[in-house]
Amino acid sequence: MTEQSTDxxxxxxxxxxxxxxxxxxxxxxGLSCAVVEDHLAGGECSYYxxxxxxxxxxxxxxxxxxxxxxxxxxxxxxxxxxxxxxxxKAVAGLDDSGQAGWIAGLPATLVRGRGRVAGxxxxxxxxxxxxxTRLRARHAVVLAxxxxxxxxxxPGLAAARPWFSRDATTVSEVPGxxxxxxxxxxxxxxxxxxxxxxxxxxxxxxxxxRLLGRMERFAGELLADSMREAGIDVRMGAKVxxxxxxxxxxxxxxHLAGGExxxxxxLLVATxxxxxxDGLGLDLDGAVEVDDSMxxxxxxxxxxxxxxxxxxxxxxxxxxxxxxxxDVIAARAAGRPDDAPSLRDSADGRGxxxxxxxxxxxxxxxxxxxxxxxxxxxxxxVEYDLGNVAGASLMGExxxxxxxxxxxxxxxVLLGVTFAGPxxxxxxxAATIAVTAEVPLETLWHAVPAFPAVSEIWLRLLEEYGL
Ligand SMILES: Cc1cc2nc3c(=O)[nH]c(=O)nc-3n(C[C@H](O)[C@H](O)[C@H](O)COP(=O)(O)OP(=O)(O)OC[C@H]3O[C@@H](n4cnc5c(N)ncnc54)[C@H](O)[C@@H]3O)c2cc1C
Ligand SMILES: NC(=O)c1ccc[n+]([C@@H]2O[C@H](COP(=O)([O-])OP(=O)(O)OC[C@H]3O[C@@H](n4cnc5c(N)ncnc54)[C@H](O)[C@@H]3O)[C@@H](O)[C@H]2O)c1
Numbered sequence: 001m002t003e004q005s006t007d008x009x010x011x012x013x014x015x016x017x018x019x020x021x022x023x024x025x026x027x028x029x030g031l032s033c034a035v036v037e038d039h040l041a042g043g044e045c046s047y048y049x050x051x052x053x054x055x056x057x058x059x060x061x062x063x064x065x066x067x068x069x070x071x072x073x074x075x076x077x078x079x080x081x082x083x084x085x086x087x088x089k090a091v092a093g094l095d096d097s098g099q100a101g102w103i104a105g106l107p108a109t110l111v112r113g114r115g116r117v118a119g120x121x122x123x124x125x126x127x128x129x130x131x132x133t134r135l136r137a138r139h140a141v142v143l144a145x146x147x148x149x150x151x152x153x154x155p156g157l158a159a160a161r162p163w164f165s166r167d168a169t170t171v172s173e174v175p176g177x178x179x180x181x182x183x184x185x186x187x188x189x190x191x192x193x194x195x196x197x198x199x200x201x202x203x204x205x206x207x208x209x210r211l212l213g214r215m216e217r218f219a220g221e222l223l224a225d226s227m228r229e230a231g232i233d234v235r236m237g238a239k240v241x242x243x244x245x246x247x248x249x250x251x252x253x254x255h256l257a258g259g260e261x262x263x264x265x266x267l268l269v270a271t272x273x274x275x276x277x278d279g280l281g282l283d284l285d286g287a288v289e290v291d292d293s294m295x296x297x298x299x300x301x302x303x304x305x306x307x308x309x310x311x312x313x314x315x316x317x318x319x320x321x322x323x324x325x326x327d328v329i330a331a332r333a334a335g336r337p338d339d340a341p342s343l344r345d346s347a348d349g350r351g352x353x354x355x356x357x358x359x360x361x362x363x364x365x366x367x368x369x370x371x372x373x374x375x376x377x378x379x380x381x382v383e384y385d386l387g388n389v390a391g392a393s394l395m396g397e398x399x400x401x402x403x404x405x406x407x408x409x410x411x412x413v414l415l416g417v418t419f420a421g422p423x424x425x426x427x428x429x430a431a432t433i434a435v436t437a438e439v440p441l442e443t444l445w446h447a448v449p450a451f452p453a454v455s456e457i458w459l460r461l462l463e464e465y466g467l
Contacts, residue, residue: 005134006109008034010329011123012142013115013280015103016043018306018318019144023108025326026140031333033108034135036115036125042099044146044307045315047091052169053189055090057357059083060196064230064359065422068396080174080197087169116281117141121301124281139333140301142325143288144318145280147273147307152181152240160245160252163268165190174198175265179254181240182270183211185356188223190268192358195232202231203262205238205254212362216369218383218402219362219420226360226400243267275308286310292344294325303329311345312352321345351416353432355425360401363428366416366435369406378409382464386421389460391452395423405461413438423454430455441467 010026012019015037023033040047059078066072092098103110113127118134123141125133149164151157162181168190178199180191183206195202204227211220211234224234239257246252254262277284287310288296294309296302305325306318328343353365372379386392386401393399401421408415417431434444445467449455 003132007136008032009138010140011135011137014144015041016146017045017315018322021319021322022142022326026329027106029330034111036111038114040096042096047094048166048169050315052087052091055087056193060193061359140329143304143308144306145276145308148276150272150274152271154240155242156244160243163266168268177201177264179203179262179264180268181205186270188358203233206236209236215364216404216418222420293328311348317352353428360421361425362420363425364418365432372406372415380407380409382461384460389456391454391456403457412441
């Protein structure tokens with residue numbers, strides 16, 4: 001086992017979207033940087049999560065849209081091999097040379113291997129061939145190691161070789177019968193995608209009484225209705241008591257409290273994710289706590305960005321944190337003031353924008369009504385049926401959708417907005433601006449939406465409010 005030692009300004013562990021963006025910002029700030037990656041530069045998002053899942057969902061969504069427009073008809077069923085080939089192209093065939101080239105071009109050094117914090121400002125990397133490289137950071141070490149799926153404690157689960165999200169997004173043969181455990185974003189997106197791509201018998205087992213539990217209740221209800229209409233068996237209040245797979249590797253049987261059973265070819269477990277901190281050499285229990293400059297309290301050199309800090313498990317929020325983190329490290333290294341507003345994370349706590357790419361699309365930013373009330377705001381809620389907006393009704397027959405705005409009555413600004421319906425995803429950024437900039441409703445009144453677009457919902461919400 002040879003040992004090499006290198007000094008560099010900043011060491012980042014993990015080359016997912018968060019880690020890559022820290023590297024980009026510290027180099028831009030005049031520092032040298034090494035990025036340690038154990039698997040693929042680009043991380044979970046590029047190869048196994050956001051990109052492949054959306055590549056699988058887009059044709060499914062478009063096929064549903066076509067079905068709602070009179071005079072249009074799909075020539076035949078979705079061409080599944082073509083969709084899988086498009087997915088493979090979207091993930092560059094799991095070849096990370098493009099991303100590795102981007103890191104090299106910053107310029108930063110990509111060090112292949114598993115990173116571990118071996119001491120203060122010291123990272124030890126064990127390469128694929130067992131070679132150990134010691135990277136000494138003059139200024140900072142940044143943890144950007146992402147997250148891994150939670151494996152629920154269900155008797156027989158591990159032995160039954162369940163699928164996790166990677167198995168679903170890299171699928172090459174869609175199982176005819178699929179059971180999905182969970183009611184969150186991964187469960188909903190992947191149940192809908194795989195069902196439309198060939199899992200004709202799909203059962204969604206939801207522990208609680210709703211889908212998308214962190215969002216406004218109506219969004220999950222619309223999604224559940226749509227899934228059921230498409231033929232997915234959505235079961236709420238399902239308690240899994242055991243799982244077993246046939247000894248010949250055949251079907252998997254899921255046992256439910258009350259004695260029911262569901263048999264399927266595969267079981268997809270989508271019950272959340274936990275921070276990837278195993279083997280990092282730090283005494284950590286759960287997410288790595290950080291302050292709003294992304295630094296670990298009590299340390300002047302250790303930072304954490306992205307899924308591993310547990311703030312919001314979303315690519316765009318990890319990248320936002322990375323911009324804050326990279327810039328603050330550069331400012332501190334140069335002895336410049338480090339307290340400018342752009343050097344603090346102020347977006348994570350108020351409710352990150354998120355789009356669920358299902359049919360109907362669901363998107364939200366800011367606080368739900370429940371969260372706003374729990375925080376003590378004086379809340380007024382405005383809701384509107386999107387189907388009554390002219391632009392939406394033109395999108396297709398029987399357009400079903402709804403919008404909800406949560407208003408801070410004292411200041412007359414928006415605390416949160418949720419949309420659910422076909423083609424609502426691109427409405428989200430306007431809502432994000434209104435919530436982030438705390439635009440007074442009286443000012444929003446003068447932001448006139450073009451006719452006949454779905455965005456006329458903004459006018460309707462303000463009219464409902466009383467303007
Ligand atoms: C199925 C699915 C779909 C998703 N869809 C979306 C979406 O549409 N939009 C969205 O915003 N978010 C989505 N997400 C969430 C998104 O994927 C994550 O929030 C994002 O990938 C987090 O980025 P990250 O850089 O923190 O971590 P990751 O992308 O997980 O990258 C971490 C990297 O660190 C490496 N690593 C870990 N430990 C070590 C170590 N010790 N040494 C060296 N390298 C290490 C890993 O190999 C990995 O490359 C989805 C998630 C899933 C599971
Ligand atoms: N479009 C997007 O933005 C997108 C897409 C996919 C994933 N993601 C991100 O990835 C993260 C992980 O997604 P996820 O869906 O795995 O997690 P999640 O936290 O969104 O949902 C987990 C679900 O599993 C259920 N659950 C938890 N433990 C269970 C158990 N023991 N038995 C049965 N059910 C159980 C929960 O009630 C919940 O319905 C999310 O935080 C999300 O932000 C985002």
